[in-house]
Amino acid sequence: MALRFYNTLTSSVEEFVPLDGKNVKMYVCGPTVYDNCHMGHARSYIVFDVIRRYLKHKGYNVIYVQNFTDIDDKIIKRANELGADPLNLSKKFIQAYFEDMDKLNVMRADQHPKVSDHIGEIIKMIEKLIDHGNAYVSDGSVYFSIDSMKSEIGVLSHQSYDALKVGARLEVDERKRNPMDFVLWKASKPGEMIAWDSPWGKGRPGWHIECSAMAIKLLGEKIDIHGGGMDLIFPHHESEIMQSEAYTNKPPFAKYWIHNGFLTINKEKMSKSLGNFFTIKEVLNKFSPETIRFFVLFTHYQSPLDFSDMGLEEAKRSLYRIQNTLSEIDNRIAKPRPEMALISADEVSGRLKESLEKFESAMNDNFNTREAIAEMFDFTRDVNRWLSSGDMPVERWEKIKDLYTTYSEILGIRWTVVSEDVMTTELLKLIVDIREEVRKKKDFETSDLIRNRLKELGILLEDSKEGVKIKRIES
Known part of the structure; x- marks a missing residue:
């Protein structure tokens, strides 16, 4: 049976046919590193780790690139709050990312490019987009002209231009020719801690242009698979398509687009803005990496996954x-x-x-x-x-x-062999659970019998408002 998977670009399940025989070029959008990664990140990177692993199992030669966005408004805001250098702050959270992913057995990408290392490529790409008439300079910033690539609007979200315009959160900006135009280069604001020289003055890259520049630099003008979370479909991935294809004039930029579903809490998307997120480090304090991977993978990657x-x-x-x-x-x-x-x-x-x-x-x-x-x-x-x-x-x-x-x-799940200590702990938990069920049925005689027999074995059960506490009796 041939490998088939859902392609967001065509809204259909298609047979996978790479551009170059058994060679597969795969790019996945990485995190914006201004804080510890949360479980939403864990889901996405575990999903794409398994996709990569399976492609390798099928005999494909996979070149896998995943970036770090180490320049961003959120990073600068957090650095200002902490009085830290933005790039040093990013470096700290990149290291934290690797610590989390190594524990979760997520294989490291073949390359992990950082935006700050690719400013030159980003500037050259923007210059060419201006020359092609796809971008324009306005008050020291550079914007991509949506009107220059109208045929590509909505290719992933499969919505019309008017529908996207209504749904987008657009700030009034007189520097833009069209409210839907997006920034390629942001002019520096007074007092900002980080900026680079450019033909348009000091500034820094916009978010969307970063991934296009790094993907083209490291994988070439056409790639097989581009992946990320569903929240990136619009505007990030659609912007990538428009600017990349305007730059190369060689559509499609990516042949297949794969997007994983959201991680939710009580059916709401997990996000920092809603304050309902859990960091990977917090969850690893309670559950093993193998348990987390199993939890993620026992739901289809496109479906919502409710965290609990x-x-x-x-x-x-x-x-x-x-x-x-x-x-x-x-x-x-x-x-x-x-x-x-x-x-x-x-x-x-x-x-x-x-x-x-x-x-x-x-x-x-x-x-x-x-x-x-x-x-x-x-x-x-x-x-x-x-x-x-x-x-x-x-x-x-x-x-x-x-x-x-x-x-x-x-x-990517390591089958840790169960030791006798682990087995004893699990059996004890089972006995406590059975006792709880017995108590619910008001069979206190059996409940006391279980507790007393465990006490004879040197195990003390203490009932409290927080639940049953298990203690070993010191001899």
């Missing part, structure tokens, strides 16, 4: 099932059970082949990680049946582990 501790707890329990199965395989390899029935080689090899085919079929169908994971659980049920009903030679158990390794490499 309950959802993460469920992901943790689901992940534990696979971790426990792998632990049991290791135990069986260490202590074979020759007295048990021998599982046939044909049954095992056939199921291994079938599982991989079903997993890949799900991934080939618009990167459907939810269905791929569902197959992984179906396979795990069969493995558990083999463990309970029979045995097999070590090399056959190793082949089963190899398939889990393949799934791990594609999904």
Whole structure:
């Protein structure tokens, strides 16, 4: 089955045919680094990490570029509040980004360009756009003329010019010929801490031009895949298309556009402006990186994903099932059970082949990680049946582990083998949960029995308003 996925540009699921054989050029918009990354960032970069991993699994040579916006109004505002140098502040949060993503097992891009390192390319691009009549200078700033590329307006959002104009939040700016024109170069304001010389005076780049300049510099004038969150479709990605194609005169700038859905809190988009966001660091204090990746990937990348501790707890329990199965395989390899029935080689090899085919079929169908994971659980049920009903030679158990390794490499989820301490903790939590259910039914005799038996084992349960506290009794 060929790989097919949804292309925002055409609003349809298409077969993936790269521009150059097995070579794939992929650009994903990176963060604006003025604070620690939140879980919305985690979702997006985990999604594109898996897309990249799967393309490599399929034998493609992927060149992956993800930028850092280290010059921006938000960065300057935050730097002013802290009395810090904007570029030093950006550098700090770039390092924080790598710390978070390394923990989440998000592979680093082949290149992570920064805007501040590409001012020269940005200025040259703007100069050419002015020469082509696609941009104009006004009061020290440079604006892209929407009217010069009207045919490209709405190509990703699939809305008319009038609809976009009504929906856009447009500030009155007499320097613009058209209220929809967007800035390519911002003239410096008095007292601003950061600026570069340009043919139009001191200033800094606008947001949209940065990605076009870096993508063209590092990947060329035409790329295979451009990705990002759905919130970037308009105006950011549509602006990229207009300025890039005006610059190169070689449409399309990107053949395929992929956008992941929002991360929500109580059905509202997670965002700093709404104050309903959680940083990756905060969530990593409570849940493992593997749990977070599993939580993200058990929802299709285009669908909204509602964030909650309950959802993460469920992901943790689901992940534990696979971790426990792998632990049991290791135990069986260490202590074979020759007295048990021998599982046939044909049954095992056939199921291994079938599982991989079903997993890949799900991934080939618009990167459907939810269905791929569902197959992984179906396979795990069969493995558990083999463990309970029979045995097999070590090399056959190793082949089963190899398939889990393949799934791990594609999904980026590391199957941490469950230790006895982890198993004990999980069993204790289960007992506490059962006791809570018993108490809800007002069966206090059984509830007290559970608590007293645990106390005999050196474990004290304390009921409080915050919930049940578990303590070990020191001997």
